[in-house]
Amino acid sequence: MSSTAGAVNKRLHLGLFLATCVTTFLVCLTLFGGGVEGTLEDKLWASGLYAFVLMLILLSHELGHYFMARAHGVDASWPYFIPLPLGFGTLGAVIRLKGRIPTRDALVDIGAAGPLAGLLIAVPMLFVGVALSHVEKMPDDLGTGFPPTLSLINLASQGGLYIRHLVFDAPEPVWPQYELFGDNLLTWLAVRLVHGKIAAGSDLMAHPVFLAAWFGLVMTMLNLLPVGQLDGGHLTHAWYGAKAEAIGERIAAGALVMALFCSASWLVWFLLITRIVGVGHPPVERPEVPLSRGRKVVVVITWVMTGLTFMPIPLSLG
Numbered sequence: 663m664s665s666t667a668g669a670v671n672k673r674l675h676l677g678l679f680l681a682t683c684v685t686t687f688l689v690c691l692t693l694f695g696g697g698v699e700g701t702l703e704d705k706l707w708a709s710g711l712y713a714f715v716l717m718l719i720l721l722s723h724e725l726g727h728y729f730m731a732r733a734h735g736v737d738a739s740w741p742y743f744i745p746l747p748l749g750f751g752t753l754g755a756v757i758r759l760k761g762r763i764p765t766r767d768a769l770v771d772i773g774a775a776g777p778l779a780g781l782l783i784a785v786p787m788l789f790v791g792v793a794l795s796h797v798e799k800m801p802d803d804l805g806t807g808f809p810p811t812l813s814l815i816n817l818a819s820q821g822g823l824y825i826r827h828l829v830f831d832a833p834e835p836v837w838p839q840y841e842l843f844g845d846n847l848l849t850w851l852a853v854r855l856v857h858g859k860i861a862a863g864s865d866l867m868a869h870p871v872f873l874a875a876w877f878g879l880v881m882t883m884l885n886l887l888p889v890g891q892l893d894g895g896h897l898t899h900a901w902y903g904a905k906a907e908a909i910g911e912r913i914a915a916g917a918l919v920m921a922l923f924c925s926a927s928w929l930v931w932f933l934l935i936t937r938i939v940g941v942g943h944p945p946v947e948r949p950e951v952p953l954s955r956g957r958k959v960v961v962v963i964t965w966v967m968t969g970l971t972f973m974p975i976p977l978s979l980g
Contacts, residue, residue, distance in 0.1 A: 675740040679717075682743040686713040686751030690870055693748075697870035712870035715791075716752070717743075719783045719878035723885075724755045726779030727772055727893075734768040737761045750877045764947045766900040770957040773896025774964050777882050781967060784878035785848065791872025792852045797860055798867045811979040814922045814929065843868060843876055844925075844975040846883070883971040884931065886964060889913050890939040894968065897961045899943040900953055910941030924974045 690697055690712040696705025697712060724741035731738035737760040744753040763769045809816045823835040842865075845853075853866055860866065868876070888898040889910040898906040914935040921928035935941070953961075 672740075675742065678743040678745065679741070681745040682720075682752045682755075683713055683717055685745040685747050686716050689747065689749070689751035690873070694870065694873070697868070697873060708870045712874045713751070715783075715787050715871050715874035716750070716877060719780050719787070719874065720752070720755045720881070722783045723776045723780030723878075723882070724757050726775035726777075727757050730772045730775035731757075731759060734764060734771060735761075736763055736768070736772065750873070754881050762944070762947045765951045766946055766949070766953040767951070767957045769896050769900040769946055770953065770960055773893045773900070774960050777886055777893050777964060777967065780878060780882055781971075784875050784882065787871060788848060788852050788875035788879065789856065791869050791875045792849075792856045792866070794869035795866050795872050797857055797864050800863055800865050809923055810925060810975050812925050812927070812975075812977060814926050817926055842978045843873075844973045844977060846879065846973040847970045848879060849876065879971050880973060880976055883968065883973055886968040886971070887913055887931070887935075889935050890941050891943055892939060894964070895939075895941075895943055897964055900946075900957070901961055903945075903949065906943065907941045910935070914941065920974060925976055925978070927976055 687709050690709040691705060694709075694712075696702075696708050698704055698708040720743065721741065728738050728740065739758040739760065741755045741757050743755040745751070746753050759772070763772060820835055823832070826832045827834045853860065857866065866872075885892055886894040888894040888906065895906065895910060898909050902909070914932055917928045917932040917935060921932060
């Protein structure tokens, strides 16, 4: 690579990083109202905390991959951050591996380093965020029934009711107003340890630091799905070889079921798996070298973390 091309590449990485800092800050300030009650200064400060914590989690994740790849002699790019002026301000970040991975052990090291590094930041920040959040009484008519409001089945039902309203002048369906953030075992444990058992009819009002950690956990969960060249796919391929493709196919089918009955957001991941990521994985250079016992322990740890971070209903309305 010429020095000019290298300089352009570095500017691209830095530009995407700074743009994502801006979008995460602005999303918290504008779409989340700063995430706190108080003055504009309070909201600016809280939005800055949100952007800082979220970017720190994402950066730790990607640098974990980067430095472990370099340690194994695999050429890797700096992280490409993905800014988004909607949602949570970003779609995460990725790095490009430019060479073949030598062994199964190296594949585990590179695949696991990102999620574990990100969790080293996300989990402590989760507890900080929960401590900064407060419990508040919610409206009595707040509904959390089944199927959830953002499941494909419920969305189709609401669509039918709205068509009925337009065609037959039936009452217009009432759409829930409160955004509810889903729980996994880690968030449940953090809330229980910090605030105890929350009384029925009350809920935790999330501080921006909690939101940043929560989003970091969601991104970690999705990356740990055992599919293709996602982090979880690296790990299952290292353990099972080509047989890991069957696991990826089952995960894709499971994502479609989750979209129907839990959250339509799983449809995005079903399409991503089937149309973009795929279930295949390039073989390592020396597949005959077996996976060491220590790396098997690392894989099991990541599977435990997958269970702890798994969130079937990331977002709902009530």
